Amino acid sequence: MRQALKVGLIGGIVAVLLSLIGMVEAFSQRDIIARVISMGHTLLVIVALFMGYLAAKRTPGKGSLRVLANSFISGLIVGGLVSLLVIVGSLINLRKVFVNAMPVLYELLTFKQGTQIGVFLLLGAGALSGALAGLFFLSPKLLRRVLLISLGSIVSVGVLQDLLRPTFALWGPLAIINEWLFTANGLTIRGAIGLFIMITAASLFWSTKGETIQTGFRNLPTAPQRILKITGILALVFILLILPQVLGLFLSEVFTIVGLYVLLGLGLNIVVGYAGLLDLGYVAFFAIGSYTIAILTSPELGFFSLTFWEALPFVIVMGVISGVLLGTPVLKMRGDYLAIATLGFGEIIRILVLSDFLRPWLGGAQGIGKIPKASILGYEFAGPQQIYYLILAGCLLVIFISLRLRDSRLGRAWMAVREDEDVAQAMGINLVATKLLAFATGAGFSALSGAIFASKLGSVYPHSFNVMISINIVCVIIVGGMGSIPGVIVGAIALVGLPELLREFAEYRLFVYGAALVAMMLLRPEGLWPEAVHRREFHEEKENQAESESPLKLKSG
Amino acid sequence: MALLEIENIHTYYGHIHALKGVSLDVDKGEIVTLIGANGAGKSTMLKTTSGLLRPRQGSIHLEGEDLTCYRPHQIVAKGVVQVPEGRRIFGRLTVRENLEMGAFAIPDAGLIQSNLERVYNLFPRLRERQKQVGGTLSGGEQQMLATGRALMANPSVLLMDEPSMGLAPVLVDIIFDTIRQLHADGTTILLVEQNARMALQVASRGYVLQSGTVVLSDSAENLRRNEMVRQAYLGES
Ligand SMILES: Nc1ncnc2c1ncn2[C@@H]1O[C@H](COP(=O)(O)OP(=O)(O)OP(=O)(O)O)[C@@H](O)[C@H]1O
Numbered sequence: 053m054r055q056a057l058k059v060g061l062i063g064g065i066v067a068v069l070l071s072l073i074g075m076v077e078a079f080s081q082r083d084i085i086a087r088v089i090s091m092g093h094t095l096l097v098i099v100a101l102f103m104g105y106l107a108a109k110r111t112p113g114k115g116s117l118r119v120l121a122n123s124f125i126s127g128l129i130v131g132g133l134v135s136l137l138v139i140v141g142s143l144i145n146l147r148k149v150f151v152n153a154m155p156v157l158y159e160l161l162t163f164k165q166g167t168q169i170g171v172f173l174l175l176g177a178g179a180l181s182g183a184l185a186g187l188f189f190l191s192p193k194l195l196r197r198v199l200l201i202s203l204g205s206i207v208s209v210g211v212l213q214d215l216l217r218p219t220f221a222l223w224g225p226l227a228i229i230n231e232w233l234f235t236a237n238g239l240t241i242r243g244a245i246g247l248f249i250m251i252t253a254a255s256l257f258w259s260t261k262g263e264t265i266q267t268g269f270r271n272l273p274t275a276p277q278r279i280l281k282i283t284g285i286l287a288l289v290f291i292l293l294i295l296p297q298v299l300g301l302f303l304s305e306v307f308t309i310v311g312l313y314v315l316l317g318l319g320l321n322i323v324v325g326y327a328g329l330l331d332l333g334y335v336a337f338f339a340i341g342s343y344t345i346a347i348l349t350s351p352e353l354g355f356f357s358l359t360f361w362e363a364l365p366f367v368i369v370m371g372v373i374s375g376v377l378l379g380t381p382v383l384k385m386r387g388d389y390l391a392i393a394t395l396g397f398g399e400i401i402r403i404l405v406l407s408d409f410l411r412p413w414l415g416g417a418q419g420i421g422k423i424p425k426a427s428i429l430g431y432e433f434a435g436p437q438q439i440y441y442l443i444l445a446g447c448l449l450v451i452f453i454s455l456r457l458r459d460s461r462l463g464r465a466w467m468a469v470r471e472d473e474d475v476a477q478a479m480g481i482n483l484v485a486t487k488l489l490a491f492a493t494g495a496g497f498s499a500l501s502g503a504i505f506a507s508k509l510g511s512v513y514p515h516s517f518n519v520m521i522s523i524n525i526v527c528v529i530i531v532g533g534m535g536s537i538p539g540v541i542v543g544a545i546a547l548v549g550l551p552e553l554l555r556e557f558a559e560y561r562l563f564v565y566g567a568a569l570v571a572m573m574l575l576r577p578e579g580l581w582p583e584a585v586h587r588r589e590f591h592e593e594k595e596n597q598a599e600s601e602s603p604l605k606l607k608s609g
Numbered sequence: 610m611a612l613l614e615i616e617n618i619h620t621y622y623g624h625i626h627a628l629k630g631v632s633l634d635v636d637k638g639e640i641v642t643l644i645g646a647n648g649a650g651k652s653t654m655l656k657t658t659s660g661l662l663r664p665r666q667g668s669i670h671l672e673g674e675d676l677t678c679y680r681p682h683q684i685v686a687k688g689v690v691q692v693p694e695g696r697r698i699f700g701r702l703t704v705r706e707n708l709e710m711g712a713f714a715i716p717d718a719g720l721i722q723s724n725l726e727r728v729y730n731l732f733p734r735l736r737e738r739q740k741q742v743g744g745t746l747s748g749g750e751q752q753m754l755a756t757g758r759a760l761m762a763n764p765s766v767l768l769m770d771e772p773s774m775g776l777a778p779v780l781v782d783i784i785f786d787t788i789r790q791l792h793a794d795g796t797t798i799l800l801v802e803q804n805a806r807m808a809l810q811v812a813s814r815g816y817v818l819q820s821g822t823v824v825l826s827d828s829a830e831n832l833r834r835n836e837m838v839r840q841a842y843l844g845e846s
């Protein structure tokens with residue numbers, strides 16, 4: 053009961069805040085299901101559902117009536133606090149403090165039924181959501197999973213409708229999907245129901261039969277297993293190759309941005325994830341890569357006019373050299389001190405390229421323009437749909453190198469340095485070389501990313517290289533899971549791709565970002581796709597026995 | 610000529626003069642112990658020997674080769690390996706990964722495998738727990754792991770820093786049995802201990818360190834009988 057009150061109050065406060073900062077109202081512009089539920093209402097319902105679920109989960113004892121009562125109460129409280137907002141708002145003018153506390157908001161919250169009826173509706177809706185969440189908690193695991201997936205997909209499709217609609221329109225005959233699924237604003241009812249049934253069926257099938265399929269696959273003799281695996285990889289490659297054509301211009305652009313961050317993330321992953329050196333000035337190498345390619349290729353400066361490919365080796369070499377140059381003075385620093393020193397390095401590079409003193413060479417605040425596009429055999433990587441391939445190739449290359457490095461002797465040395473520098477030395481590891489190689493490799497990847505970035509944009513400006521980029525990359529790694537290669541990809545999609553897709557909510561982007569990070573740290577501190585060693589830190593008890601094959605191989609050379 | 614010859618070593622921490630001209634030597638196959646009160650400079654001596662600290666003066670020779678200016682990884686490659694004070698195992702790596710890390714300086718996979726077997730035979734407990742995460746081992750097991758990890762590097766000289774620290778008497782006995790066994794296998798050991806009684810039982814010679822200088826050096830037997838040692842380090846009156 054106390055828990056239900058507490059959870060309900062927290063949820064209520066969250067719901068009221070979401071309303072007061074204008075998020076609910078902004079989100080109400082769009083319907084998830086046309087004329088049934090808007091995104092704003094969905095947001096509030098999700099809060100009530102989540103709190104109901106939490107209250108159910110925290111109910112002591114197992115009595116299902118008590119669970120239901122608790123979730124009902126917490127939902128009711130969420131509804132109650134929002135009603136309170138409506139009542140207070142109708143009596144006092146809150147707009148002096150909260151700009152968004154406008155009549156429109158109250159209308160929305162009360163379902164346009166006026167304060168009195170609206171308040172009852174709100175209480176009812178909250179309590180209902182809470183109770184539903186309680187029921188959800190009590191239902192069998194299979195049902196919960198299936199429901200979560202299908203409802204989640206409907207909401208996602210609704211949220212992403214503006215992206216999906218033009219994408220489907222590209223698909224020739226398949227463009228009918230649009231008519232069936234979408235109205236001008238929101239899903240059609242038949243579309244939503246159809247989608248629900250389809251996804252429920254699919255996830256039900258996978259949940260019940262997936263296990264048997266997987267074991268069946270494992271029981272196959274090695275030869276067919278290999279063929280299937282190779283087919284799978286080929287299919288994946290094929291999908292990756294046709295993606296820009298299928299997805300259209302905008303989504304391809306998003307993918308190129310994600311790809312650039314994957315490149316950056318993989319580089320920083322070596323420095324931070326593998327070697328444990330917290331580098332907050334990582335954007336410096338990105339800038340160095342961009343400016344090197346600009347200086348070497350742009351006719352605007354007139355020093356050199358190499359092609360992209362001729363300049364690329366120099367870019368990588370510059371990156372590696374600057375990695376070593378940054379690494380040398382900070383060799384003896386650890387943890388926080390290293391972070392601050394590298395932060396400074398990042399800023400130094402930005403200020404240098406901005407300086408008037410270096411303007412004749414680096415272009416100052418105006419930057420450098422007219423950077424030519426890369427091209428192979430007359431195929432020019434011009435727009436996002438072409439550059440996509442360049443970035444894809446870069447990512448695959450860097451993933452391959454990262455994998456090989458991780459399992460190499462150097463990778464083990466990095467791991468030892470990350471775990472304990474002094475002991476690593478006592479194990480016979482050359483600390484200086486190991487650290488410098490980490491900085492150099494990371495910087496090389498970052499410079500590559502910078503070169504592609506510059507050729508994509510066609511120009512470079514100092515302000516593209518501010519400290520937020522470094523912070524973003526660190527976040528990508530943390531959210532994805534330190535030291536994990538798939539983690540970097542997942543992290544980049546979640547932190548860079550999704551906000552890019554949800555551009556319309558630009559105002560709330562940082563807010564959502566922050567909330568997501570906090571939620572991550574509470575629910576999954578090891579990252580979305582953690583790597584074995586880091587997972588152990590957070591789940592020691594469970595991992596002890598179930599530890600699988602040692603990731604370190606007895607390899608030497 | 611002794612296997613390890615340390616001569617007139619002066620080591621500083623900034624302005625703190627921690628070792629003031631320490632000389633000692635260790636013969637091949639011998640156990641030599643270094644005893645002294647807290648802060649006498651015992652760990653400093655071991656760290657200087659393994660290259661983690663640089664002496665400002667003095668020299669360290671291994672089989673006549675001057676190691677003084679070598680970096681830690683080069684010294685490990687020469688066969689001088691330290692079991693650090695407080696065990697310092699890799700807490701997030703498994704027992705097996707810890708041991709493999711210990712063999713970092715060894716280029717030959719076959720040798721690594723046979724070293725692993727040797728360590729597992731010496732500490733069967735570690736074989737049972739090979740997949741357990743290091744940080745969850747008990748103190749005694751961690752000491753076994755730290756010792757095993759150092760042995761993985763095929764040391765010709767093993768530097769042990771207080772292997773019995775914080776262990777129950779039974780475990781202390783086990784650790785000292787291992788030291789005897791290593792000795793029997795021909796490993797040369799420089800042993801730093803607070804537990805002077807045990808140390809003087811396994812060692813053939815000993816040095817007494819007091820605020821950075823050697824005040825006494827003699828055979829273990831004579832040290833055990835020495836009045837000052839008995840009072841200060843063996844707790845007898
Ligand atoms: N990193 C350091 N910085 C400054 N002074 C240090 C440092 N490490 C050790 N000292 C000082 O050097 C002296 C010798 O320390 P050392 O660790 O060698 O002692 P010890 O004989 O190993 O003691 P214990 O038995 O407690 O381990 C002490 O006075 C200590 O305070």
Ligand SMILES: [Mg+2]
Nearest residue numbers: 651652653694
């Ligand atoms: Mg000590």
